[in-house]
Amino acid sequence: MNSLHLILRYFSASLRSQLQYPGSAVMLGIGAFLTTIIDMLAAWALFDRFGQVQGWSLGHIAVFYGVVSTSFALTDFFTRGFDVFGGEFVKTGAFDRILLRPRSPALQLVGYEFRLSRFGRLAQALLVLFVGAAVVGVEWSPDKVLLLAWTITGGVALFTGLLVLQASFAFWTTESLEVFNVLTYGGIQAAQFPLSLYAAWFRNFLIFVVPLGCVAYYPVLAILDQPDPLGAPDWWLPTAPAMGFVFLNLSFLAWRAGIRRYTSTGS
Amino acid sequence: MPQILVEDLAKTYRVAERDPGLLGAVKGLVHRRHRTVEALRDVSFCLEAGELLGFIGPNGAGKSTTIKILSGILKPDAGTVMVNGRVPFTDRIAHVSKIGVVFGQRTQLWWDLPVSEGFDLLADIYRVEPARYRANRDELVALLRLERVLDQPVRQLSLGQRMRAEIAAALLHEPDILFLDEPTIGLDAPSKLAVREVVRRLNRERGVTVLLTTHDMHDIEALAQRVIVIGHGQVLADSPFETLRANVLAERRLVIDFAHEAPEISMADVEIRSRQGQTLELAFDPARTPTPNLIAALAAAHEVVDIHVGEPAIEEVIARFYDLHGAGEA
Incomplete structure (x- = not known):
């Protein structure tokens, strides 16, 4: 039984326990769809007033937003265990049980819950992405479909990295740090606008510290066939999503340090 | 080799101490005081x-x-x-x-x-x-x-x-x-x-x-x-x-039902543990007071209805043991 197979087994078990209350899953899904639509309404109101901002239209914004939001929605399906890690595992000592099983702790946390209700958020994100792309006239060649998939994969890696990092901190704080929501939810808000709109320090933060720009701004420029107004070389635009994986790997360094701390201090 | 081998095990925890309330929580972030708790000092056994x-x-x-x-x-x-x-x-x-x-x-x-x-x-x-x-x-x-x-x-x-x-x-x-x-x-x-x-x-x-x-x-x-x-x-x-x-509590217990009100008893090395109407519970050390002798003495002096010999409850044994070692709840 390899790890992927086990994850699927965990997910099917999680789905069955959620389907004990099917109404709840459906309502949560619809709720997620509607609340995230409000994200786009704010942008629409802005562009309805100004038409364009530095040459970017609402359609462009929709593509930036759709890409980053799709990545986050996909991540949200399987990272619940990391999100609630402090309160549900460290504080209660339930992490002991994870360590008592002959599988990697990260894999067991992925298996903690598969959040069915996140389909609402995913549906909204994909809708915004493809409507926006149609409005600005993106032609979906096989190359672009691949680039989109690669971009979203990098985004999933980055958001997973953020959640792993959030969970790692909980080994020290024993609470889940809500402040990380600033980076995830706030990150989506920030990444829906082109980096060229931001001040240099904030731009650098989104490139070098939490590289949201690398999994949204740069590759989306390539999808839109636009050069970087800030002058990044063309080869970099489709390469940038790799930074999501770099971030994920660094997060796992913190995660392993956290586990070492847990096993030497107890809960 | 035994299946479980434990030798000279020691474990100390550092427990963060903080003052109560919000102010204490904030202070705790800046300057943490620690207290060390010795959970295991020197534990050895095998199984x-x-x-x-x-x-x-x-x-x-x-x-x-x-x-x-x-x-x-x-x-x-x-x-x-x-x-x-x-x-x-x-x-x-x-x-x-x-x-x-x-x-x-x-x-x-x-x-x-x-x-x-x-x-x-x-x-x-x-x-x-x-x-x-x-x-x-x-x-x-x-x-x-x-x-x-x-x-x-x-x-x-x-x-x-x-x-x-x-x-x-x-x-x-x-x-x-x-x-x-x-x-x-x-x-x-x-x-x-x-x-x-x-x-x-x-x-x-x-x-x-x-x-x-x-x-x-x-x-x-x-x-x-x-x-x-x-x-x-x-x-x-x-x-x-x-x-x-x-080793800890070698004593025996003797519960006697008398036909009348339980009498006063004063015998060397025999302690009255409880008295309830016609019933007495006695504690004694069988090495010093052989059980048959005690029963014979009581039956000769009083009208006895029923007798039950027992050992102290296991909880008492353990409680006594903790007392002896000063190991009450930490």
Whole structure:
């Protein structure tokens, strides 16, 4: 039984326990769809007033937003265990049980819950992405479909990295740090606008510290066939999503340090 | 080599102290004060395959810390631990595939899933081969009488049913060693008896080594051939329970029903423990006052209706032992 197979087994078990209350899953899904639509309404109101901002239209914004939001929605399906890690595992000592099983702790946390209700958020994100792309006239060649998939994969890696990092901190704080929501939810808000709109320090933060720009701004420029107004070389635009994986790997360094701390201090 | 070998184990925790309230929390972020707590000072013992060991001690004595170290969750500061020839915390995955752990207060099953689906998932987690899994599951279901609860979600089980399901869950992967941390806590009397019966059979018939912690001394009396008493992070006693009883509290109890109001009695080395209407409870040391002599003397002087000779309750033995070692609750 390899790890992927086990994850699927965990997910099917999680789905069955959620389907004990099917109404709840459906309502949560619809709720997620509607609340995230409000994200786009704010942008629409802005562009309805100004038409364009530095040459970017609402359609462009929709593509930036759709890409980053799709990545986050996909991540949200399987990272619940990391999100609630402090309160549900460290504080209660339930992490002991994870360590008592002959599988990697990260894999067991992925298996903690598969959040069915996140389909609402995913549906909204994909809708915004493809409507926006149609409005600005993106032609979906096989190359672009691949680039989109690669971009979203990098985004999933980055958001997973953020959640792993959030969970790692909980080994020290024993609470889940809500402040990380600033980076995830706030990150989506920030990444829906082109980096060229931001001040240099904030731009650098989104490139070098939490590289949201690398999994949204740069590759989306390539999808839109636009050069970087800030002058990044063309080869970099489709390469940038790799930074999501770099971030994920660094997060796992913190995660392993956290586990070492847990096993030497107890809960 | 013994199956479990523990030598000179020591573990100290650093506990962050903070002042109460919001201000204290903020201060704690900036400047943390720590207090060190010595959980284990110098613990050594070994256990051969197939033994059933009771591990007792007051709260805070170091029982849980020892179990955590033995099960690979916690690293000791000093000392040697070998279980099945492995160091638990350096070889975690190999180690935990060969042990089963039941915490009386925490579930290892999935709250919203039927028991049988939780078992299936555990079999996948532990990589139990399907044919072996089915055989083990069927045997455990019969042994623990789980047929009727297999299709129920765990949250609907009574505590006694859940504990039996937990024990089955801990054994699906055929561990050599079973750690039971307070397995009878909160159970009603029939469930306690059922859990004890199962543990005894697993140990006798399957040869599973069992290490049991409990505060219920009847668990110890019913199950453990050997008892380790731990207090202040040290092993205070390691012996068969009867030896412990003989060393600590060798006295006997004599309960006598008289035909009339219980009389005043003053005999050397005999203590009146309680007096209720026509009944007296006496405590005496059989080495100094032979039981037949005491009974004969009482029957000669008074009109006696009934006599019952007993030993002090196991709780009294243990409480006395803790007192002797100054090992009351830490």
